[in-house]
Amino acid sequence: MVCITGQVASHLLGTDAFQETDIISISAPVTKWNIQITKAEDIPKMIAKAFYIAGSGRPGPVLIDITKDAQFGELNFHYEPCKTIRSYRPVPALDQQQLNDAASLINNAEKPFIVFGQGVILGAAEALLEKFINKTGVPAAWTILGLSALPTDHPLNVGMVGMHGHYAPNKLTNECDVLIAIGMRFDDRVTGNLATYAKQAKVIHFEIDPAEINKNVRADVAVLGDAKESLNAILPLLKDNKHEAWHQRFKNLYQQELKEVITPQLNPTKEGLTMGEVLEQINRVTESDAVMVSDVGQHQMFTTRYAKFVRSRSNVTSGGLGTMGFALPAAIGAKMGAPDRTVVAIIGDGGYQMTFQELGTILQTGVAVKIVVLNNQFLGMVRQWQQLFFDKRYASTEMINPDFLKLAEAFDIPAERVEKREKLAGAVEKMFAHEEAYFLEVMIEKEDNVFPMVPTGACVSEEFL
Numbered sequence: 001m002v003c004i005t006g007q008v009a010s011h012l013l014g015t016d017a018f019q020e021t022d023i024i025s026i027s028a029p030v031t032k033w034n035i036q037i038t039k040a041e042d043i044p045k046m047i048a049k050a051f052y053i054a055g056s057g058r059p060g061p062v063l064i065d066i067t068k069d070a071q072f073g074e075l076n077f078h079y080e081p082c083k084t085i086r087s088y089r090p091v092p093a094l095d096q097q098q099l100n101d102a103a104s105l106i107n108n109a110e111k112p113f114i115v116f117g118q119g120v121i122l123g124a125a126e127a128l129l130e131k132f133i134n135k136t137g138v139p140a141a142w143t144i145l146g147l148s149a150l151p152t153d154h155p156l157n158v159g160m161v162g163m164h165g166h167y168a169p170n171k172l173t174n175e176c177d178v179l180i181a182i183g184m185r186f187d188d189r190v191t192g193n194l195a196t197y198a199k200q201a202k203v204i205h206f207e208i209d210p211a212e213i214n215k216n217v218r219a220d221v222a223v224l225g226d227a228k229e230s231l232n233a234i235l236p237l238l239k240d241n242k243h244e245a246w247h248q249r250f251k252n253l254y255q256q257e258l259k260e261v262i263t264p265q266l267n268p269t270k271e272g273l274t275m276g277e278v279l280e281q282i283n284r285v286t287e288s289d290a291v292m293v294s295d296v297g298q299h300q301m302f303t304t305r306y307a308k309f310v311r312s313r314s315n316v317t318s319g320g321l322g323t324m325g326f327a328l329p330a331a332i333g334a335k336m337g338a339p340d341r342t343v344v345a346i347i348g349d350g351g352y353q354m355t356f357q358e359l360g361t362i363l364q365t366g367v368a369v370k371i372v373v374l375n376n377q378f379l380g381m382v383r384q385w386q387q388l389f390f391d392k393r394y395a396s397t398e399m400i401n402p403d404f405l406k407l408a409e410a411f412d413i414p415a416e417r418v419e420k421r422e423k424l425a426g427a428v429e430k431m432f433a434h435e436e437a438y439f440l441e442v443m444i445e446k447e448d449n450v451f452p453m454v455p456t457g458a459c460v461s462e463e464f465l
Contacts, residue, residue, distance in 0.1 A: 001061045003063045004063075005023050007020070007036065007066060009067055009068040010069050032053055033062050034065070035064055037064060037065065040070050040075045043075070051082070052081070052085070057091050058119075091226045094224075094225045098222065098223045099223060102180075105220070105221060106136060107237075107239045111246045112178040112179075112180060113172065113179055114132075114140035115169075115173075115182070116146045116181075117145055117181075120149040120227050121312055122183070123227035125227040128235070129149060131231075133156050135240055136239075138180065138243065139250050141166070142157075142160055143161060144160065147315040148311070148315040149312050151310055152288065153310075156247070160305060162187075162190045164305065164452065165463075167253050167257040167463060168251075168254050170463045171253055172461075174196070174198060174200065174459065174460065174461040175200070176201050179202070179204070180204045181203065181217075185207075186212075187320050189320070191217065191460065192459055193459050197217060202221070203221075206223045210224060265277070265302075271445075272445025273421055273442060273443065274445060275299055277421075278424065278442050280306060281425055283308045284428075285429055286344075290314070290343065290344050292316070292344055293331040293343060293345045296318060296324045297351060297381040298381045298450045299380070307346075316334055325355035326355075328345050328356065329361075332362065332365075345370065347372070348373070348380060349373055359408065371408075371413075372431075372440050375443050376445065376446050379397040383398075404417075408439035414436075415441070416439075452464060
């Protein structure tokens with residue numbers, strides 16, 4: 001992402017002029033690179049450099065701040081794409097010894113386990129990841145941003161790791177003998193207590209950014225490089241293998257989770273609607289081929305757990321930033337970027353109210369986003385923690401909401417509310433049959449919780465159902 005901001009005229013910089021903001025200092029911690037331009041003739045070169053930095057290596061946001069006099073200036077325009085920058089090396093060169101060492105560990109492992117992240121998607125390495133998994137027979141789990149890199153129904157796809165991840169991959173992280181991390185950064189929500197995370201395992205870390213190596217988890221073998229190049233280079237070194245007994249352990253634990261958590265969520269017998277059954281209806285109607293954009297909270301975890309995917313780049317969420325209000329504007333952007341795909345924003349009633357002014361953008365542009373608000377009349381994730389860890393002392397989590405249907409209708413967006421299970425399937429079908437933007441509110445059971453769960457500071461293998 002390249003952000004272009006406006007600034008006061010250069011002669012006013014540092015004078016606290018009207019609307020002057022030191023955006024360079026403010027944005028420095030959260031950008032890959034930033035620059036302030038004070039001369040018109042520098043604009044083409046700096047914009048070319050910005051797009052090169054933003055999109056090369058490990059992608060990241062870049063900010064260009066242009067002063068008012070530079071904006072009003074004139075120049076003899078000439079644009080040349082930037083292809084290299086001295087001292088900037090976006091992709092480390094592959095090291096053959098690292099590849100050999102990694103292959104040796106993988107070939108000799110008895111209980112290997114793959115955890116893959118967004119680096120696979122950013123590196124366009126999905127096909128090679130699947131070849132790697134098929135050849136080695138290694139069970140593989142995703143991080144929240146790695147979701148959709150591997151089809152949900154792949155036989156060796158064993159689910160999601162992390163705080164609300166699937167039971168088997170979390171439990172067996174602490175039993176594997178070789179942990180193969182591909183394009184992921186060992187985020188705290190993935191690892192839980194680092195002091196107890198996979199201490200029995202040899203760790204192989206495929207990573208493009210040297211800063212991530214040994215930052216949280218020590219790697220026995222670090223394979224630096226682009227994920228696509230690294231996987232392509234190591235494939236010939238790997239033996240055809242199967243780990244059927246080890247894979248069966250994952251299957252057995254999945255059956256336990258299926259009985260205690262998944263079936264009650266997807267096929268509930270209680271009166272109240274669940275978030276899981278809404279996701280299941282969306283899977284059915286879209287044939288698991290929608291771009292799912294989730295906000296932050298319980299609905300985000302239900303989406304990443306129960307949405308199904310048949311192709312990559314289909315899961316959009318804010319990941320480690322945890323940005324409430326993310327889903328609606330992100331879904332608008334996703335639909336504009338991929339107009340041929342069905343895009344669904346899954347949002348809670350709390351997060352929706354943080355950015356629902358973007359309905360005005362839908363009105364202006366006509367972008368055909370499907371908006372699903374899962375309304376449990378709570379800030380659900382915070383309420384869940386208050387229930388489980390603070391003796392149900394609810395504070396500032398119960399919501400008094402506006403009429404979301406009237407709000408949607410004010411922006412000329414057709415809207416429907418579902419309160420009964422027998423109305424759900426038809427309402428979802430109606431939403432996707434509508435070619436333009438559509439708003440669907442589903443009233444969810446107020447105190448439904450998302451499980452399994454790893455408490456903060458606990459070991460991942462201490463996850464409870």
